[in-house]
Amino acid sequence: MNNTTIDNKNERRITLKVYRENRGQDSGSHHDTFEVPYKKWTTVLDALLYVKSYMDPSVAIRYSCRMASCGSCGMKINGVPKLACYTKISELETSTVECEPLPNFPIIRDLVTDFSRFFNHHKSMQPYIQTNDSTEADNSKGTFSFYQSPEDVDKYLQFSYCIKCGLCYSACPTVGTDLNFPGPQALAQQYRYFADTRDESKKRLDIVDDRHGIWRCHFAGSCSKVCPKGVDPALGIQLLRSYMLGISKNDKIPAKKIEINDDNNNNGKI
Amino acid sequence: MKEIERPTRNNLEGIGGWLNPSRYGWERISYWFQRLTGVFLLVYFIGHVYETSTIVNGQNAWESFLELTQTLWGHLFLIMVIGASTFHSANGIRLIFTHAGIGLGTPGRPDYPYNPASLNYRQKSGIWIALILAAAAMFYGFNVLFGV
Numbered sequence: 001m002n003n004t005t006i007d008n009k010n011e012r013r014i015t016l017k018v019y020r021e022n023r024g025q026d027s028g029s030h031h032d033t034f035e036v037p038y039k040k041w042t043t044v045l046d047a048l049l050y051v052k053s054y055m056d057p058s059v060a061i062r063y064s065c066r067m068a069s070c071g072s073c074g075m076k077i078n079g080v081p082k083l084a085c086y087t088k089i090s091e092l093e094t095s096t097v098e099c100e101p102l103p104n105f106p107i108i109r110d111l112v113t114d115f116s117r118f119f120n121h122h123k124s125m126q127p128y129i130q131t132n133d134s135t136e137a138d139n140s141k142g143t144f145s146f147y148q149s150p151e152d153v154d155k156y157l158q159f160s161y162c163i164k165c166g167l168c169y170s171a172c173p174t175v176g177t178d179l180n181f182p183g184p185q186a187l188a189q190q191y192r193y194f195a196d197t198r199d200e201s202k203k204r205l206d207i208v209d210d211r212h213g214i215w216r217c218h219f220a221g222s223c224s225k226v227c228p229k230g231v232d233p234a235l236g237i238q239l240l241r242s243y244m245l246g247i248s249k250n251d252k253i254p255a256k257k258i259e260i261n262d263d264n265n266n267n268g269k270i
Numbered sequence: 271m272k273e274i275e276r277p278t279r280n281n282l283e284g285i286g287g288w289l290n291p292s293r294y295g296w297e298r299i300s301y302w303f304q305r306l307t308g309v310f311l312l313v314y315f316i317g318h319v320y321e322t323s324t325i326v327n328g329q330n331a332w333e334s335f336l337e338l339t340q341t342l343w344g345h346l347f348l349i350m351v352i353g354a355s356t357f358h359s360a361n362g363i364r365l366i367f368t369h370a371g372i373g374l375g376t377p378g379r380p381d382y383p384y385n386p387a388s389l390n391y392r393q394k395s396g397i398w399i400a401l402i403l404a405a406a407a408m409f410y411g412f413n414v415l416f417g418v
Binding site for chain 1: 280281282283284285286287288290293294295297298300301304365368369370371372374375377378379380381382384385386387388389
């Protein structure tokens with residue numbers, strides 16, 4: 001491939017091996033190799049954008065925030081699912097960096113994959129607060145908030161940090177052999193809402209109680225290993241299963257509803 | 271414009287994804303070993319049921335079949351059975367606890383570098399104990415069968 005002249009002779013170079021395939025054209029797959037300059041702080045995404053800018057603009061990648069917040073640039077880097085924007089080349093300590101599309105996601109083109117199935121599993125978990133109190137959704141009767149202690153919040157907070165990057169889904173060995181398995185992301189989100197004291201749904205455990213559901217998780221722990229946000233999906237799944245097995249008792253006390261007055265005269269009192 | 275093809279099984283890792291467990295740490299290695307030993311023990315149990323059923327053909331048939339286990343390869347196979355059953359049982363006990371959420375820690379507020387609570391040394395040590403027990407059982411079986 002093309003080589004770009006680098007003025008600074010001390011600048012280090014890395015061999016970037018990029019998976020290429022266009023499912024729309026049935027042209028087969030191959031790897032393209034690029035020699036890319038890098039510095040201590042250069043990320044894999046920076047290197048790929050360098051390739052797009054100066055060597056081959058046709059390389060397809062998906063990215064947005066460049067700061068591990070949007071979860072768009074997930075890909076398999078040297079065999080392990082990682083966020084390209086969160087992976088520094090200097091920390092990989094290899095002379096070649098191989099970028100491939102996330103496994104277990106259908107390939108659209110090059111490093112871009114289709115997240116439809118992943119998001120469908122997420123939606124099937126009903127990932128929203130469900131309450132039996134109709135006044136909660138009725139603004140004409142005032143605005144309400146729900147009191148939660150810091151301990152109540154700690155039970156689900158880390159699971160709410162999920163950015164839906166798909167790395168856990170990609171690393172899971174069960175997803176790799178069972179397309180009907182919801183995957184670690186969806187199951188951990190089920191626990192996130194199950195543990196939330198504002199949620200009153202009685203059907204959450206029934207949704208995952210299926211032969212392709214939570215029982216298919218065998219605690220390989222790969223999901224938690226690759227998660228870039230510390231969500232620890234494996235923990236959420238096992239905690240949810242402990243409720244299903246009757247080991248843990250659901251002693252959730254529903255969150256207390258507080259009316260918020262327009263003149264804000266409650267002074268934060270409950 | 272040609273419509274983009276999206277076959278459902280496109281890019282699935284499949285069982286091939288199990289074959290390189292070292293990428294994801296000890297829990298993934300344990301996952302792979304648990305499956306491998308499970309399939310191996312299933313093969314053994316089928317063979318074992320067939321072996322014991324030969325008794326219905328008389329004592330000579332039973333003893334001639336039993337001689338298969340008295341060969342070098344028969345002994346090595348039995349040592350593998352000892353190791354597989356020990357690891358599968360010990361690691362299985364660890365998994366019973368972890369599947370029930372025991373020994374995994376509690377949820378908290380994640381801080382960089384985000385070390386997952388569930389992949390702690392408390393449950394990880396169960397994998398190492400299972401491997402050590404399997405190695406010790408195989409060593410003992412080797413001594414008994416080969417009389418070293």
